[in-house]
Amino acid sequence: MGIPRGTYDILPNEVVTWHYLEKIARQLCERYAYEEIRTPIFEETALYERGVGETTDIVEKEMYSFTDRKNRSLTLRPEGTAGVVRSFVENKVYAELQPTKWYYFGPMFRYERPQAGRYRQFHQFGVEVFGSDDPAIDAEVISLGLEFYRSLGIEGVRVGINNVGNPEIRAKYFEKLIEYFTPFEAELDTDAKSRLYRNPMRILDSKHKRTQEIATEAPSILDFLDKESMENLEQVKFYLEELQVPYDVNNRLVRGLDYYTQTAFEYMVEELGAQASTIGGGGRYNGLVKELGGPEVSGIGFGIGLERVLLALKQQNVSIPTAAPLDCFLVSMGEEAKKASVRILGELRKAGLKAERDYLDRKLKAQLKTANRLNARYVVILGEEELANNQIQIKQMETGEQTSIAMDKLVSYLLEGK
RNA sequence: GCGGUCGUGGUGAAGCGGUUAACACACCGGAUUGUGGCUCCGGCACUCGAGGGUUCGAAUCCCUUCGAUCGCCCCA
Incomplete structure (x- = not known):
């Protein structure tokens, strides 16, 4: 199908x-x-x-x-x-x-x-x-x-x-066109011939050479x-x-x-x-x-x-705006971090940020790779250590800079960087 | 409705009668333990649009069919 x-x-x-x-x-x-x-x-x-x-x-x-x-x-x-x-x-x-x-x-x-x-x-x-x-x-x-x-x-x-x-004028004009072209009928190309009685105006923009020559002298609608x-x-x-x-x-x-x-x-x-x-x-x-x-x-x-x-x-190779990039991709390691990251993800979205996380249980490295592919501006990393300290690692993808900040400062940090 | 060209993996494509269907990109995984974009390695087409035929043997030849694409008519 x-x-x-x-x-x-x-x-x-x-x-x-x-x-x-x-x-x-x-x-x-x-x-x-x-x-x-x-x-x-x-x-x-x-x-x-x-x-x-x-x-x-x-x-x-x-x-x-x-x-x-x-x-x-x-x-x-x-x-x-x-x-x-x-x-x-x-x-x-x-x-x-x-x-x-x-x-x-x-x-x-x-x-x-x-x-x-x-x-x-x-x-x-x-x-x-x-x-x-x-x-x-x-x-x-x-x-x-x-x-x-x-x-x-x-x-x-x-x-x-x-x-x-208007329709009356066009009808009259069509008549004249037909009148004009009929003597040349034999010389017209097959397309033009078939158009003659159906829509003679179409003959006027024929691509055929001889037809074109004939058409140059044809009456103009403007005269009607x-x-x-x-x-x-x-x-x-x-x-x-x-x-x-x-x-x-x-x-x-x-x-x-x-x-x-x-x-x-x-x-x-x-x-x-x-x-x-x-x-x-x-x-x-x-x-x-x-x-x-x-x-x-x-x-x-x-x-x-x-x-x-x-x-x-x-x-013409005109460039067209593309989709907005991800503001943030959440990377997490371990079950506990995952739970926290799901919660944080929700908060980021409520705050109006475009945010995403990994749902395929990828490893850290692969998650970063994914973030990169998705064109994320920031990656937030959450693992055991961060969880223990109530901190998160935040990495700016373009520069590679990474800092550690308090978990409850994340939203405001990202909104600022936007 | 008519005519041309084409139909190989997710994509672009090689192969055009002979044992395992190139290559590139993409994707997935790995290069010792928690870090992307570069590099290297590995994986990824029981199958060449479908059906039939020719042949010892076909993705490769023939027929049919379906589809795509471009053109004619006409239109956006």
Whole structure:
């Protein structure tokens, strides 16, 4: 019996790193005045069918769906937005003070072949803002995401932004694209051909040489935007500049989910492996709240793939805090000393110190070795002699200095040295 | 769903048809009696992902299967 495909265990060693990511994200969100929301890890399947879009790859072939004992179809969440929107609607949060600014953190599930930076259970940190159409909010959200990477010390994150208009505009644009590419159909590579009627925008970033040539002359979505969308894009750009967020307008940027309107953006970093250059993305979804049964409230958010963030950290050799070292390791010899050391251990811990002892009946030497391995700052040695004198030996591991002190001075001694 | 590569102890790996499966690291123990990080010595794979086949003989060749990994599609 093994671990399910595309999943992995996060062992204690790595958990430290995850705590760190969460801490950075939380602190950041706090400063931006976002609040954490926790929604279920699974939802009714219909939520994603309606919310994410029936024709998206996610819904068509990547959902982890199952029926429960009452035959209800449920799905492990493939992304965060739909559930958060559902919660926003269901709890009538739109009736409260707006905008609503939320963030979340947690596992997502997609049935795909695992590869570099892609898993079936992966983790996202995301943000959603409801109730404001102000382009300044778009800029805030984009800037918050970028700040996250920066706080972690990841370099060279590029922000790509675009405006994808609304579903009507996109439909019209798709038509034009198809119209444009159809005469070249025979010359397109096989991938592009298959994309032609499904998602012609994808042809635009083809890696195939001839396809690329053809695509250079293809119409840009920016020429199809209505006045409102155009203006919106300009405003977002303006505020990004105010926030000193560098960006590139990328008129070929599309996102995989159907619900996006207006602003769409991506965070990218070079050389992360074929799948992983995009380390986060998001956009506006002005129709989604209504689509899911709420009032006409607009929204915008992003999702950041944490496995990919970890990849970037690793690749850029960014150092990450490690677990706190042991304050003290208790070494004891003999039955009586053991009893005393167990008692002392409890006292040290009550005093707030990180303390440990040997539970494998190791010899003195091996106990010291263990203390060393555990990175203990101090070792306390307790044997017959010490017991008789009510003293303990305390040794500072780094310097090797060892002194004898009264047993009841131990806690204060260690707290001082901390 | 499709394609490439790979699968030997806790880990990294050698071996690629012939009696006891290198080596390194890790781990455990020891180098006279109560002291770590260095050194030295010793221990640690009824077995080479699993199943089948070829052969006098296979970790080494063939088939199947499972798994990992990378890539395509798509995405975080």
